[in-house]
Amino acid sequence: MALIEMIGVRKTYRTDGLELHAFSTDRLEIDRGEFVCIAGPSGSGKTTILNLIGAIDFPTAGSVTVAGRKTRGLSPADAAKMRRDHIGFIFQSYNLIPVLTAYENVEYVLLLKGLPAPERRRKVSEALASVGLKDMMQKLPKEMSGGQQQRVAVARAIVASPPIVLADEPTANLDSVTGRDLVGLLHRLNLEQGTTFVFSSHDPVIIEHADRVITLQDGRVANDRRC
Ligand SMILES: Nc1ncnc2c1ncn2[C@@H]1O[C@H](COP(=O)(O)OP(=O)(O)OP(=O)(O)O)[C@@H](O)[C@H]1O
Ligand SMILES: [Mg+2]
Numbered sequence: 001m002a003l004i005e006m007i008g009v010r011k012t013y014r015t016d017g018l019e020l021h022a023f024s025t026d027r028l029e030i031d032r033g034e035f036v037c038i039a040g041p042s043g044s045g046k047t048t049i050l051n052l053i054g055a056i057d058f059p060t061a062g063s064v065t066v067a068g069r070k071t072r073g074l075s076p077a078d079a080a081k082m083r084r085d086h087i088g089f090i091f092q093s094y095n096l097i098p099v100l101t102a103y104e105n106v107e108y109v110l111l112l113k114g115l116p117a118p119e120r121r122r123k124v125s126e127a128l129a130s131v132g133l134k135d136m137m138q139k140l141p142k143e144m145s146g147g148q149q150q151r152v153a154v155a156r157a158i159v160a161s162p163p164i165v166l167a168d169e170p171t172a173n174l175d176s177v178t179g180r181d182l183v184g185l186l187h188r189l190n191l192e193q194g195t196t197f198v199f200s201s202h203d204p205v206i207i208e209h210a211d212r213v214i215t216l217q218d219g220r221v222a223n224d225r226r227c
Contacts (some may be wrong), residue, residue: 001065005027005064006065007065008027008061009063031196033196035043036210041201041202048219054087056083056145067164084166088156089166090157096152096153097141101139104153105126106128127158129183132151133151136148150182154170165189167199171201
């Protein structure tokens, strides 16, 4: 069984009595260890796919199965537990907590998991070192550049070693050199730790680095190619 399976999925949104088709697929599978980029124009359904995989949103019809568990029908508490145990999120806008230092932002994930202090210290230091921020642990987000903040967000997403990392346009707010460095970093984590990465991007430089590119058009898979 694939790590991520979407079968007969249809996702629609209802606004002002109108039904809007956001994404559908007969079958889409992503295996453990893949480094996948979801590409496609604005409004084509990229964020919708990531939200469906991340149990942030649920299909209108069909099933999304992640690590052997169907997301539909999960209680809010079970969906939260699934996200905590299986998924790291990287958002376009970083979503760091402004009053916490880089260290505390990353540690927060491990506090939620109830890890003891010595283990937290070790894992947070390792995660921040792996993104090249060993010397910035005590900085607040506002004292860091966009690229540095995004790397804190990466450290936060990987600190608990989740099997899946979802990243929604992680490079959109970065200059092209920083963006390329970030994707290189994610790729290294993918190769070294076997983490499955699914990210969305319309940045051609980023798309170039992916092992598989799923291109969406009007909420459907228009192209699915391994590179
Ligand atoms: N919560 C929502 N309510 C209603 N419609 C929505 C909602 N979220 C997304 N949509 C619609 O679903 C479609 C797909 O949106 P989605 O956010 O997945 O696109 P996207 O490919 O991520 O676009 P972008 O590149 O601009 O981020 C769009 O037409 C959008 O307007
Ligand atoms: Mg989007």
